[in-house]
Amino acid sequence: MLSAKMEDYLKAIYELQRESEEPVATSHIAELLDVTPPTATSMMETLADRGLVEREKYKGVRLTPEGETVALEVVRHHRLLETYLTEELGYDWAAVHDEADRLEHHISEEFERRVAEMLDDPTVDPHGDPIPTDALDPVDESSGTTLAECAEGDTVVVRRVRDRDPDELAYLDDAGLTPGTELVVEEVAPIGMVTVALADGDQSVSVPDAVARTIFVGTGEEPTESASEPA
Amino acid sequence: MLSAKMEDYLKAIYELQRESEEPVATSHIAELLDVTPPTATSMMETLADRGLVEREKYKGVRLTPEGETVALEVVRHHRLLETYLTEELGYDWAAVHDEADRLEHHISEEFERRVAEMLDDPTVDPHGDPIPTDALDPVDESSGTTLAECAEGDTVVVRRVRDRDPDELAYLDDAGLTPGTELVVEEVAPIGMVTVALADGDQSVSVPDAVARTIFVGTGEEPTESASEPA
């Protein structure tokens, strides 16, 4: 049986290996999970022994198909929980992450099923992250362009917010920069700041590049499904 | 910080020390938690060191007030979760126990608060067990008489079902022997069997003494609050 810790490591690798084909560095895993590198190394040995990751010493690891399936299951739990907590229990958009991080390891298949059913099989969570299907098919985690790449005058829709800092999320929520929001890029300042105007508000909001890089945007089509607007 | 395991032990002691003033035997704790006696002994040392139990070697343990508070918190989580799973997620009356047993250790205070609020601060869970208040005041866990003590002709109301076996619970649920049900004792057979007629049904049901001893009953007054009828 897989421990909650192992699931955490697999999820971390999943998060880190997106986009690039490169092996994931031990130190990045260690940093993400807030453990020391030797700890991560030893866990990588364990996971490799179990066939959940492919490991090349001194290089890093990649999830095997089995490892990816486990990661997808955990990610499905996490994103379903985030959606559930937001929609049914009235959690703040910004506050769901920690709760989901703990519960994701402890819910049964039945719980997962009932929650999914109650939410009508959502495909996206409140942050705009795609929710893996019940079949755990690989998910396209690439999200196109970010707000940091936009030019002045662009009109875009927020698709996904990958920031995880609760305070920053609370600020963005308050400002209205949540998935589904349409906005116009007003200014791209050379000091590393982007200012946008909300299409359905009269406010304009400025965000530093670091945050703008976590906000993925698209054009009009393909609206964010399910996941109704957070309080 | 307290581990989930420690919480399990404290809850087990809580369950075992009800009624009697006697210290709780190591072997009983071990049996309830399905570990060997030495394991329980060593955990009792740990808990005693932390001031959560009072221990007398070769005699057993009792919860200290601090230990009882922790136990009550866990019990509150457990019973709130059972109620929530039944009422909001459509779980079967019989199936909630295992899920609650895992989740009880991993929900935040905020989760507890929101669930309690959503359920309108229930005072009893679906099995008729009292839910400790938010203030964690000691709870009266004594439940009066059981069906096994009734005489033929008695008319009683089911108050609480302390059976925990999912199959048995499912059967009782199906038969209608759930908290709130009014019934008449038809026969007390000398072979260790009680037969009752459901007041609002046309069926009569027989249960062996072992099960009858887990079904607590009362007379008309003081109806089971909250916890609407399970599906």
Added chain:
DNA sequence: GACCGGGATTAGACGGATCTAAACCTTAAG
């Protein structure tokens, strides 16, 4: 008042997850 049976505890070990300190690759710079 000695003995015996049964439950309780001690002794010793193990696997999981973590740490620090030391040794080790890899790589890029000189």
Added chain:
DNA sequence: CTTAAGGTTTAGATCCGTCTAATCCCGGTC
């Protein structure tokens, strides 16, 4: 080609929760 830097792994230790085997206490029996 040599070497220094930086990340990676090995070595060795700790703590938790658990086990088995052996020893120990307690209460009742003769």
